[in-house]
Amino acid sequence: MSSxxxxxxxxxxxxxxxxxxxxxxxxxxxxxxxxxxKDKVVHKVSAGALQHSALxxxxxxxxxxxxxxxxxxxxxxxxxxxxxxxMVVDWCNQHKGKPTPPEDTNLPKQKEKLFDLVLAVNYLxxxxxxxxxxxxxxxxxxxxxPEEIREIWMIPTDAEDEAAEKEAKKRAxxxxxxxxxxxxxxxx
Amino acid sequence: xxxxxxxxxxxxxxxxxxxxIREIFPEIEDSKPSxxxxxxxxxxxxxxxxxxxxxxIIQKLQNEIQxxxxxxIPEKLxxIPEKNWNCLSEKLKLRCIKFLDxxxxxxxRQTAHKERNLVDFLQFHVDEMLIFGSQNFLxxxxxxxxxxxxxxxxxxxxSQFFTLFSIFKICTFDNCILYQPPNELDSIFLEFSEKCxxxxxxxxxxxxxxxxxxxxxxxxxxxxxxxxxxxxxxxxDILEKLVSTRYENHLRVLNVNGGNAECYILIKGxxxxxxxxxxxxxxxxxxxxxxxxxxxxxxxxxxxxxxxxEQELRMPDPSKSILIxxxxxxxxxxxxxxx
Numbered sequence: 001m002s003s004x005x006x007x008x009x010x011x012x013x014x015x016x017x018x019x020x021x022x023x024x025x026x027x028x029x030x031x032x033x034x035x036x037x038k039d040k041v042v043h044k045v046s047a048g049a050l051q052h053s054a055l056x057x058x059x060x061x062x063x064x065x066x067x068x069x070x071x072x073x074x075x076x077x078x079x080x081x082x083x084x085x086x087m088v089v090d091w092c093n094q095h096k097g098k099p100t101p102p103e104d105t106n107l108p109k110q111k112e113k114l115f116d117l118v119l120a121v122n123y124l125x126x127x128x129x130x131x132x133x134x135x136x137x138x139x140x141x142x143x144x145x146p147e148e149i150r151e152i153w154m155i156p157t158d159a160e161d162e163a164a165e166k167e168a169k170k171r172a173x174x175x176x177x178x179x180x181x182x183x184x185x186x187x188x
Numbered sequence: 189x190x191x192x193x194x195x196x197x198x199x200x201x202x203x204x205x206x207x208x209i210r211e212i213f214p215e216i217e218d219s220k221p222s223x224x225x226x227x228x229x230x231x232x233x234x235x236x237x238x239x240x241x242x243x244x245i246i247q248k249l250q251n252e253i254q255x256x257x258x259x260x261i262p263e264k265l266x267x268i269p270e271k272n273w274n275c276l277s278e279k280l281k282l283r284c285i286k287f288l289d290x291x292x293x294x295x296x297r298q299t300a301h302k303e304r305n306l307v308d309f310l311q312f313h314v315d316e317m318l319i320f321g322s323q324n325f326l327x328x329x330x331x332x333x334x335x336x337x338x339x340x341x342x343x344x345x346x347s348q349f350f351t352l353f354s355i356f357k358i359c360t361f362d363n364c365i366l367y368q369p370p371n372e373l374d375s376i377f378l379e380f381s382e383k384c385x386x387x388x389x390x391x392x393x394x395x396x397x398x399x400x401x402x403x404x405x406x407x408x409x410x411x412x413x414x415x416x417x418x419x420x421x422x423x424x425d426i427l428e429k430l431v432s433t434r435y436e437n438h439l440r441v442l443n444v445n446g447g448n449a450e451c452y453i454l455i456k457g458x459x460x461x462x463x464x465x466x467x468x469x470x471x472x473x474x475x476x477x478x479x480x481x482x483x484x485x486x487x488x489x490x491x492x493x494x495x496x497x498e499q500e501l502r503m504p505d506p507s508k509s510i511l512i513x514x515x516x517x518x519x520x521x522x523x524x525x526x527x
Contacts (some may be wrong), residue, residue: 115271122280134280137273138287146298153273155299 031067033060034074035089039082042074049092054125080120084113088120091129114140195232278306285310290328290336294354308357311388316363317355319377326352328359340376348376353385361389366401381407397430412438424453431457440470447475448482451520455486455512458522459501465508469522479514486512491527500525 033050036042050056056075065073077085118133141149149155156164273281281303288296290312297307316329325339336355340348364387381403393414394401405413415430427450430441439458444450451471458469483490483499491509492500501510506527513521 115273115275118276118280119271122277130283134284135287137284138292141296142288142292144292144295146295149296150299153299155273155303157299158301161300161302 031070033065033070035077035085036074037077037080037082037085041082041086043085043089045089045092046096049089049096052092052095052126052128053088054127056124077120077124079123081116084116084120087113087117088124088126088129092126095128199232281306282310290314290355290359293358294351297354297358310358311360312358313360313362315361316365317359317361317389318365318367320367321377326355328355345376349380352376352380353383356385356387359388361387362391364389364392366392366394366396366404397426402429412440414440414442416442424449427453428457430454431461438468440468440472442472443474444471445474447473447477448485451477451482452485455510455520455522459503459510462503462505463524465524465526467524469520471520471522473518473520475518477514477518477520482514482520483512 031047032044033047033056034042034044035056047060050060059075080088114133114136118130118137121130121133140152144152150157276284285293285296285306293307293310293312297304314328314330314335315332318327318329320326323339324341325337327334327338328336338351343351377400381400384404384407387404387408389408391412391414392405392408393416395416397415401415427444431454441454444454451473454471455469463469479497486499486501489502490499491502494500494511497514497516499512501512503509503524508524509527511523511525513523515521
């Protein structure tokens with residue numbers, strides 16, 4: 001848990017960006033947990049909202065944290081950008097305990113962010129949001145020509161792929177040769 | 189370099205001389221350096237500058253040579269990695285492709301080999317495919333709605349072949365219907381039937397039987413074949429060719445023009461192919477079937493008589509027999525049962 005502790009210490013001055021103050025009132029029986037992304041900004045999320053994520057839900061049920069422990073040890077998601085985690089947390093809060101609508105208009109339209117979101121959501125195992133995101137990704141190329149699809153999704157052509165593979169092989173070969181030479185030098 | 193040193197020595201000598209002159213004639217004011225002196229000093233500075241520049245150029249060239257000698261880094265790797273389609277795992281890619289319709293999948297299939305394999309892996313189910321021979325077009329239906337209509341009239345031949353191949357490669361069908369007599373199909377189908385990928389359909393319906401249907405059948409997977417024979421096509425030759433194809437399971441032959449002889453050819457051929465238990469052969473005649481004559485032809489292989497219209501025949505495999513049911517409406521149903 002050292003990484004978590006580091007995250008907490010660095011994120012200590014940061015205010016929880018989500019969940020209104022009233023939600024944390026003692027009379028509310030709901031428990032809250034804390035998560036942070038690459039930017040170490042801690043987000044306060046209710047257990048109900050976190051149920052969307054199979055990964056976090058599993059972590060919560062296995063750890064059995066009290067509220068204080070949860071506050072002291074926010075779940076670290078170092079591979080997720082802060083703004084992306086914010087989006088996910090917002091979505092989870094919006095859809096807390098609600099049936100998920102067939103369409104979600106709040107998803108980002110920028111392709112870079114969308115792919116980031118897909119990767120993050122897949123990692124956090126939020127099934128409904130992943131379905132929306134994948135649909136959004138598919139919609140990006142609807143009715144487009146093969147060339148346009150290649151451009152939008154940045155799909156490398158077979159020639160480009162082959163060239164990249166050749167380069168990778170060359171590099172691997174050279175690295176291996178360098179290692180063997182170094183090993184031989186050490187042996188001497 | 190030696191020239192420069194000589195010059196410096198000379199300058200030093202001149203300076204010494206000047207000092208001596210000033211000592212001897214102190215009234216003479218210190219004048220500006222002579223023109224010769226200036227020129228010499230300027231030349232000296234210039235030479236130094238040139239030398240420095242030369243050194244710098246040599247250094248630069250050496251650096252460039254060093255860089256050229258170094259391994260070239262591909263442009264792609266130099267770029268800051270941007271999140272895109274390629275960052276997704278194959279599982280996620282498939283999840284996205286699921287939301288694409290047939291046209292978009294066909295287009296995505298053309299982008300790269302990896303994407304083609306993904307699209308092919310994720311089969312697209314179509315209820316019905318109609319191939320019209322005489323009108324030279326193909327129509328695919330899903331939930332009763334036409335989702336893809338292709339006409340072969342003006343498109344280039346390679347493109348026709350590629351499209352047809354792609355459709356067969358990525359689609360599964362409930363029904364594949366060769367609606368018009370296949371002999372009239374565009375020559376593209378003649379070529380295609382030779383290189384056709386496996387047809388994933390539950391039923392293949394053909395109005396007629398030709399070399400094209402025969403070749404397509406050979407490439408097909410297990411499904412029910414339905415043939416609607418036209419009057420002229422119900423010759424004994426056609427029927428023999430029909431039963432010589434690989435009939436393992438279910439076959440329905442409709443509109444057979446004929447009677448006992450035609451029926452005998454079909455059933456005999458079917459028995460020879462040794463279909464598994466539970467297989468069906470359904471034959472519908474246009475004409476009249478003489479039940480007595482019909483069963484009389486199979487007298488040698490009778491195993492059990494259930495009634496006037498229902499009998500069991502022996503098969504080459506002793507563990508199986510064929511139950512034949514003849515109806516008054518000119519239909520014959522054969523089922524392979526356990527003995």
